Amino acid sequence: MDETPFDDDTLHEECGVFGIFNRQDAAALVTLGLHSLQHRGQEAAGIVSYDGRQFHVERHSGLIGDTFTKQSVLERLPGGCAIGHTRYATTGGGGLRNVQPFFAELSAGGFAVAHNGNITNALTVQRELQRRGSIFSSTSDTETILHLVATSAARHFNDKLIDALSRLEGAYSLVGMTPDRMIGVRDPLGIRPLVLGRLDDAFVLASETCALDIIGADFIRDIKPGEMVTITEDGIASDFPFQKRRSRFCIFEYVYFARPDSNVEGRNVYEIRKRIGSELARESHAEADIVVPVPDSGVPAAIGYAQEAGLPFELGIIRNHYVGRTFIQPTDSIRHMGVKLKHNPNRRIIEGKRVILVDDSIVRGTTSQKIVQLVRDAGATEVHMRIASPPTSASCFYGVDTPEKSKLLASRMSIEEMADYIKVDSLAFLSIDGLYRATAEPERNRQAPQFCDACFTGDYPTALTDFDSAEETRPLSLLATNG
């Protein structure tokens, strides 16, 4: 499998989901929706449609715009209801059999499901199910949901699904489809986003509002933490079948994952990022001549920073968007120039200047190191790195691909050591309270945090059953597959 080694130093959201009920050409609209959610997963995607008689599924590796937009593919997805999923493939891969949505023919009829998040006791539950004879055809935690539904003793479909989800820990925002309904659910903490929209008579479920915008759908509201909405021909119904908990939405969605033009949990992402920049300028400004973002993710915070600090905002680093997904660094002798495939400093802007460099986060630190070096080579006299989030010091188990804790720079170095490591004149991270302020909270409530901020604080809001017992963390299936 081809690698993009210069890309393994960012965090990756693992999924985006989208569904539309009761609309001609449903799969074409799902395609558009997934295209606008492409930032949540670029490796593979799938769509399941239902034409009133039969389910249809397509799964492909690659970008939506290269795969699902072919006429022949869409023709194989007829019907007025469809759900889709876009995915960032984590290590191990597993090929197309791990690409969602998953589908099962239950004795009561077909059921398809697409899931954003991560179940933290999936392996444990899978082992139980295997002991009673269930056969898993993937290594995905999502398949566990299908089997729990299939083996539920409950009578009605919604009850089976509630039954199933009640067995699970972790994060899930999911969209499900049966012959007569579409269902959207968020876990009780509402860790991952899910929104409800409307396009004329059709209801839409999507990970973010930008996916409503692309099809011209109106935003109705966020699905609430712990809510299950059921969309049928008769309209929409809402339930709260799980034990009520305080919401803990993922704060990193604001920092990096969500698209800047999306509104999540009532807040506009671009505005929060600009406010993050302002907070950062207030907390830790350094004397400098220009504010330069690491594009593209650092741009809104840099604009906010520059406005607050009264410094010029300059595109001092140009990003090349043509990077292919399989850009192998051709030979050893030029391997070190990886970062240049994506970023080139503009010497005329930077030379002789004191530069505030704004980036969203530091993961392993290797990219920051290289970018700082580029900026210095381009003639910056000082480089002051400002990070639009607190130090990332703990892994995420809720659907984000993070390196193990020991690989996170912030887990093994102090800020001073990090500054030294990436060779900047000064380094500052946004404080956790500064981050909360940017979201319009007065500060982090230590007793009952308003968000999931485990990647910054190590304070995990759910049990982590699979990960607590080390021997259970091997992948479930012994099968390595390519077909």
Add this chain to the structure above:
Amino acid sequence: MDETPFDDDTLHEECGVFGIFNRQDAAALVTLGLHSLQHRGQEAAGIVSYDGRQFHVERHSGLIGDTFTKQSVLERLPGGCAIGHTRYATTGGGGLRNVQPFFAELSAGGFAVAHNGNITNALTVQRELQRRGSIFSSTSDTETILHLVATSAARHFNDKLIDALSRLEGAYSLVGMTPDRMIGVRDPLGIRPLVLGRLDDAFVLASETCALDIIGADFIRDIKPGEMVTITEDGIASDFPFQKRRSRFCIFEYVYFARPDSNVEGRNVYEIRKRIGSELARESHAEADIVVPVPDSGVPAAIGYAQEAGLPFELGIIRNHYVGRTFIQPTDSIRHMGVKLKHNPNRRIIEGKRVILVDDSIVRGTTSQKIVQLVRDAGATEVHMRIASPPTSASCFYGVDTPEKSKLLASRMSIEEMADYIKVDSLAFLSIDGLYRATAEPERNRQAPQFCDACFTGDYPTALTDFDSAEETRPLSLLATNG
């Protein structure tokens, strides 16, 4: 899906299986074995290997020689044990998810299985399993075996498998593999072939002896009807766990399916085919000048016929072996020349001659019609068609792709009508007793036939549960898939 319309007028064996236990480069040997079994299924193939730690699977559409022989594919199949399967895709297809071997991670460990034959109560059993919560990931009858094993209450693996197979009707010659054993089983009637061989220290299971030949393995013996052999590091063990029944081997394997250089159930296929030709000459000789086979399948019978009749054997029809698998007939105006893509008569041989034309069977009759026309156009003064089997008047439910009964020419016409339809001067089929004589039986035992000859007689040796209740014959899954 591309069609080869000039090919739908033959019967197709649906499968060949091959396994080798305890031999370096096991998958490479399976590749060779499947290559020699390619005549039993040309659409897709799969191999599962086990390297002492992990199972590996590869599934590909197309010929073995185009897919599995790439170094990169074989490198993904390490290990000293491997089983493989080659498959003729029946209508509906289902893509790679229906390509065997199937694999499941049972709570006791991995299990892979490859199956030749057809289970005639698979749908019925699948419905029961679904009601208890099993999820099927294919539309293949073979997956039922996996689920029955997974849900068996028996303790030991072999007992689980016996338990599972005891629930099934129909034909199965199968090869299974777990981390510590390879298992070969034939159904109690032994409808499909399965042979045991040895290559130095390694045991081999294969559908036909030609697959032993290609790897230089020695033939040990046929697996017996109802026998289960278990191959482990300690050697081989044999059981007969099912109720004892009289053997009913498929007689059509001799007529057409098996390779002429194979020995099945103790008989050499080429010799039987020559004897079939002799019987045919004895039963229904016509005055003629030359004996011409419809190549390639009619060749041995034509040699036998010519020797018996004392007439010259001539290659009066030349077969073009370069026919691609996707040869679409380019335009309507030339669609009728389909048969010429494969067969061309040699005018110089045929012109002015009375021709005995020998073919293995008549299915729909359309090909025969066209070939007779070709031979007449090439100047034959008389065409006497001789068929190396009795009239094919009933469908096979044991692993052969036959048109439904009403499409079989012999089910709706008398021999005279058929002669008229295909426009020959005379037409004769081998008698059922003649066919039995060719296999060295004195005649067909009406009370207890020595073979399964249901396609000629309609006398099915097993129940046909799924097919007896019409509403059950729709395909199990409502899912149409392409990924």
Add this chain to the structure above:
Amino acid sequence: MDETPFDDDTLHEECGVFGIFNRQDAAALVTLGLHSLQHRGQEAAGIVSYDGRQFHVERHSGLIGDTFTKQSVLERLPGGCAIGHTRYATTGGGGLRNVQPFFAELSAGGFAVAHNGNITNALTVQRELQRRGSIFSSTSDTETILHLVATSAARHFNDKLIDALSRLEGAYSLVGMTPDRMIGVRDPLGIRPLVLGRLDDAFVLASETCALDIIGADFIRDIKPGEMVTITEDGIASDFPFQKRRSRFCIFEYVYFARPDSNVEGRNVYEIRKRIGSELARESHAEADIVVPVPDSGVPAAIGYAQEAGLPFELGIIRNHYVGRTFIQPTDSIRHMGVKLKHNPNRRIIEGKRVILVDDSIVRGTTSQKIVQLVRDAGATEVHMRIASPPTSASCFYGVDTPEKSKLLASRMSIEEMADYIKVDSLAFLSIDGLYRATAEPERNRQAPQFCDACFTGDYPTALTDFDSAEETRPLSLLATNG
């Protein structure tokens, strides 16, 4: 060929060139250089290398990062000298045979050439060459150069090339390679850019400086208009073999084509674009609340505008960079949403605001119309469109893919009509003198313009032989090819 209909409303540079002489792994470095020139042509690319004994060529459709970065491709391009070319395929295509570099085996040895620009008498010369027996294997104007060299009566290679180029009109910045030399030439007007760099002992030629940056090469200088540099093992030599003319560099390179981090003809592109924004604000400011660029090309001018006007710069439109190259709009019913595949307005930023919308140019006007509509739909109370160049009212014949004149909005409408057409509250273009000022010229010298600005003024600096006689404008070859 798949179309991206929402993309046909921009101008496309047709080529980027890159060459390196005397450096291990030359082709890998050319790959990197072409990657950084990808904005000059995204449809196909080619590289020719010379290993001291033999030339090697690879040509592929698609992005560099998807094609040339495979190890297997680079292994087929050994040698220490290599040149490459990236190409925007114009209408008609012609498949890979039109992908440069072109190569010919001359009686004196091999010769490869890559060309940026367009020869305006190529068809006329080709006809002459055909009459004397030359056979063209492409429909590219570049092949004409090869044939003129091949048939030149001059003795030495450089003289043959001078001889050939002297016959041509139009724009050419080209990189050529023979077994013992690399040659860079710009046409006497220097319409297209070409720069010289150095990487340790190796010389580099490239369309833009950003391609030097990516491989860590130092910029030496621009190749001068009318200059031919010859790089051999002995070093570099410079000649000016053509009649001296005043330079007429393409001013649109500053407006749109060149990468913002490149320096061309001594000027930094990003800085000029910011100055263009400032000039625009000075010339035609409107009362408004925010300045919003049409991303990505409008960003630097919008920053300059906002700084000059003292208004907030806001990313009010978000661009989706995942647009596949083959994004077909799935069905008629949703075809109109094309522009949304790339651009989504951020309602929270725009709603209730008076917006200055900054874009680089207006071609057909269809995209502007749709973007204005998006911004209005997002709640802007006023939309004032400001264009960072004068009205584009004439076609380019020097290597840019422009619609024919009659399709250019500015050729058939006044500014007021255009404002009406795209439905803005006000529309202003930068004046031609404003544009010259942004490049640090005091104004346009009407008698002897400092740049080629034909697309704005219709003042073409060369003869247009092929285009002046209408009947000659059909493509040369009658052959439509796909192989």
Add this chain to the structure above:
Amino acid sequence: MDETPFDDDTLHEECGVFGIFNRQDAAALVTLGLHSLQHRGQEAAGIVSYDGRQFHVERHSGLIGDTFTKQSVLERLPGGCAIGHTRYATTGGGGLRNVQPFFAELSAGGFAVAHNGNITNALTVQRELQRRGSIFSSTSDTETILHLVATSAARHFNDKLIDALSRLEGAYSLVGMTPDRMIGVRDPLGIRPLVLGRLDDAFVLASETCALDIIGADFIRDIKPGEMVTITEDGIASDFPFQKRRSRFCIFEYVYFARPDSNVEGRNVYEIRKRIGSELARESHAEADIVVPVPDSGVPAAIGYAQEAGLPFELGIIRNHYVGRTFIQPTDSIRHMGVKLKHNPNRRIIEGKRVILVDDSIVRGTTSQKIVQLVRDAGATEVHMRIASPPTSASCFYGVDTPEKSKLLASRMSIEEMADYIKVDSLAFLSIDGLYRATAEPERNRQAPQFCDACFTGDYPTALTDFDSAEETRPLSLLATNG
């Protein structure tokens, strides 16, 4: 490029040509014609059509039935005239640019040509043409014809072509097409075949009559050695523009190349092969029990041998026709079993028998060695090898891919040594006079041989200019290409 090492021990015809003039769907008919000529070249094929306005070309690697039969391919080849070519790629390959037909836009209009044979002074002429400025885009000798036509001073097209061909030595049967005519020519010796047929109003040119049969065209006659036929809307005209010579048709076409159902030069290939078998039996019969052909090429001679010798003809070796074109032998440890991929002896037929093994020729001897070993391993008590041609002791320079002379077994061993090398009990080749007798000649005329039999006698009927001067034998172009 993948290799089939078990296939390099046969001789390969390099080309088949086909053209049809004045028939709807011409390209579809060319596709069928090439399919029936697939035995003359399996690596790649091309078709050029002319639709009255424009030429169209498609070139593809692989079998006709896998490439040209797609509807989309045929739709790109509209028009009522088309020519095609199928090709065996010789070493060095060169990719699709060497795939014929070749096309050139001459000043007088387009010209396409497809060529079977080999020009023995092509390199010499190419060098002359290059010196006057011609640029070659392939390494094929056929391109030389295009350039000679393009540079001919003659006025009319036919005269240009005559002019061109008069400059050439060697073998050529070619089909050419311009907007108003189709031309068929054979070299003065008529070394390669070319036949004329008619399908209603349309004329057809083809390498063999089997290609007429497949489209239902009537055979008119062989094009004569040195004849040029010109087909226009007005009908057909015949010329003999070259100096008259005695015909020297390639006798190996009868032995191996041509299809058995073709008639070439008035003789039926199958009949001659049977007569070859009879001659062989008369010349060198050995006591034996059965006659077994090496399939498929040895079959007709074995039938003839068996009839003459009064021995049973038996299919003692079964050929597997599913051998993929890229069958790589998977691992070193099993590499020696290569021949088994194609051939398996039928032990039951062979065991305990004295076997006459009939093959068409011995090239390197490695395959014979392996097949003899297989037959011995299957239990033959004696193996008598009979070869249906004289010893192949010299290379062909007229369009057949032969190993260099030193690799030919017969060039370095006596018959006794060969018998020893391949380990047979006896070995006999057909005598040269026996071969001539089989063609119905009384014997070989030593002074003026009736055929080209250079591969057996070393008596080359033309000059071999390129090959006589060793330094000229390197391939013309220094360019290695993959695009």
